[in-house]
Amino acid sequence: MFFKIFLSTYHVPILQPFGxxxxxxxxxxxxxxxxxxxxxxxxxxxxxxQT
Known part of the structure; x- marks a missing residue:
């Protein structure tokens, strides 16, 4: 679960244009x-x- 959050957090800014x-x-x-x-x-x- 944590790694999914980690990946969704960091792959977006990395793919941004470097401009x-x-x-x-x-x-x-x-x-x-x-x-x-x-x-x-x-x-x-x-x-x-809920529990």
Whole structure:
């Protein structure tokens, strides 16, 4: 499960055109990571709450 999140987080920014500035690239990178992490945490908490 974690590796799926890891791959979905990191393959998107890597495939972006290198014309982007490093700052924009870094912001997108961090945004993808935290959005995926947030979804993973909330889904895990929902699963625990249902039991």
């Amino acid at each position: 982007l500035s490093r700052t924009t690239h870094l912001v997108m990178h961090v945004y993808h990571f935290f959005s995926n992490y947030y979804h993973w945490v909330t889904s895990t908490l929902l699963q625990l709450d």
